[in-house]
Amino acid sequence: MFKEDTIVANATPLVPSGVAIVRLSGKKALEIGKKIFKTNKEIKARVAYFGKFYDTENNLIDEGLFLYFKAPHSFTGEDVVEFHTHGSIPVVKKLLNEAIKLGARLAQPGEFTKRAFLNGKIDLTQAEAIAQLIEAKTEKASKVALNILEGKLSKQIKQLRDKLLHIESLIEAELNFPEDVDEIPLETIKPDLELVIENINKLIKTYKKGKLITEGIKLAIVGRPNVGKSSLFNAFVGYERAIVSDIKGTTRDFIEEEFNIKGFPIKLIDTAGIREAKDKLEKIGIQKAKEKIDEADIILFIFDASVGITEEDKQVFNEIKHKNVIIIGNKIDLGVEENSIKDYFKNKELIFTSSKTQEGLSRLEEKIVEKLGLLEDTNIDIYINIRHLQALEKAKQTLEKILSELSFYEYQKEILMLEIREANYYLKEIIGEIHTEELLGNIFSSFCIGK
Structure with missing residues (x-):
């Protein structure tokens, strides 16, 4: 129409x-x-x-x-x-x-x-890459989108599909021309199936890093009041975005700001100091802080290194220690109270910073990207999205089932061919050879009007 x-x-x-x-x-x-x-x-x-x-x-x-x-x-x-x-x-x-x-x-x-x-000018992964390129917040994100737009992901999916199509054609030839084609021992297709699963796993592993590159890393700054959370927040973003005061409870609500570290987009969240609330408004702020903690990829737990570890610090740390945490001793320009810090954290890695002098901030930035494994596999130039991930996992499950029950298919090759075809179906979904109007609606509705 x-x-x-x-x-x-x-x-x-x-x-x-x-x-x-x-x-x-x-x-x-x-x-x-x-x-x-x-x-x-x-x-x-x-x-x-x-x-x-x-x-x-x-x-x-x-x-x-x-x-x-x-x-x-x-x-x-x-x-x-x-x-x-x-x-x-x-x-x-x-x-x-x-x-x-x-x-x-x-x-x-x-x-x-x-x-x-x-009209066949682009496939579905390339269509998604256009929206991703438009929305890219950093150079890394735009490069990833451009690589997919150039067809690098499509090429890898095609290679996987070609392997499965080859296996399917061998089985189909045996079934349709039993007098002319020798019976295929299923052990001969096992290496190809294993190779396809291995390459699917490599693509699946790119999802988490790709999500962080395109959507950004959520960092929540957490600690008791007056340990320098807002000062660190301002030091990161480069200007006085958060109000800094010696008065406890100054930050009542969370504050968010976007910037980037080493080319990775960051959403930095300054939360209200966690303590026993003194009034209803502060209580709401602390509750929101806890919600942001749950959403964060990394929590920056901050204490005042010049004072050492207090009972309030311990209470806050106990609430978050099971999460992905970087421990920061701030205000080192005022000195460091080593005894209580060593006694409490023992062998844990700490990073000491001064929001005032900027000391330790570079090391903290390195630790953030290191903590999420963002410095690993730097030669990878494409990353999959959630739609690709779901299709790849379905294809992988189908192929792993075939491998685990290979002897069963020796006399059930019609079923084997259908299951190989099913795995290929999921790969077709990724590039859009198989699609529904609902799927296309979900993908293209996120675009701007003129694109």
């Missing part, structure tokens, strides 16, 4: 800017575009034309560039027209309205990319 209509949307954000782009895609894209853009020249594909844009009543809208991409040599695989105008919000809105008057309809979120997928 979508091939019969033409869509239009702004491909750039609807904000005042130097340049804005309005894009049309579909059978009537050129027809509609030529009614709005006026020129004496014959419009040819992939040539930029300068001219003026008019409404249906011949009133001037703006001047700018007109580009035409003839199907199938366009992003969507359809005829595509772009208006490049001044980035005026009224101008963009006027152009959209005129295109709709002439027969286009406003595109749904991600519909241009969805059409590119349905």
Whole structure:
């Protein structure tokens, strides 16, 4: 149905800017575009034309560039027209309205990319990579998205599929032509099955790191009041985002800020000091702090090194010690009370810092990425998402079942072929050879309108 209509949307954000782009895609894209853009020249594909844009009543809208991409040599695989105008919000809105008057309809979120997928211009992993690239917060995240957009993940999935298709074809040939094809000993396919499972496991292992690279690492700063949590928070983000005061309970609510450490996106959370609440408002703040602790990938437990370990520090640490914790002795510019610290933490690794002088912050940053294993496997250039993970785990389970019961299939090769086919089905889902409208809706609804 979508091939019969033409869509239009702004491909750039609807904000005042130097340049804005309005894009049309579909059978009537050129027809509609030529009614709005006026020129004496014959419009040819992939040539930029300068001219003026008019409404249906011949009133001037703006001047700018007109580009035409003839199907199938366009992003969507359809005829595509772009208006490049001044980035005026009224101008963009006027152009959209005129295109709709002439027969286009406003595109749904991600519909241009969805059409590119349905027209075979990209597969589903590449479609997802476009959204990932747009949303990338760091250079590392954008590089990962670009690698997938270039087809590196698709290539690996294809290699896995080819192995399984080869096994399936051997079994099918034996079943269909028993007189012409020798019986295949199942032990001969075992190495190929093991290799596919091994490579699936390698991809599965990239999920956790990929999630941290694309979505960011959640760090919660936790400790009793007045140990320098807000000062450390400000030192990390580079300016006074949190209020620093000697008065206990100054931070009543959590504060969040995003930045990056060694190219990894970080969501830093400064929580209320954990203690026995003095009033209802502080109680709410402490409860929220505990919720953020549960969400965090790493907890930065802070105590005042100049004072040493207090009973309040011990109470807070006991609540979080079972989690992924980095222990920080702060305020070392005021001195270090070594005895109580050594007695309590014994052989645990500690990092000593001063928010005032910045001492120890570089080591703390290194420890954060080290703690999450982000410095391992730096040669890996693609990471899977949750949808890929679920499909790969299903394929892996199917293949492991076959391996564990290989002797059973010696006389049940029809069943073996069907189960190999099932594993391949899950791999097809990753690149979108098998898809449902609901799946596509979930993926493309997260896109912006003009992409």
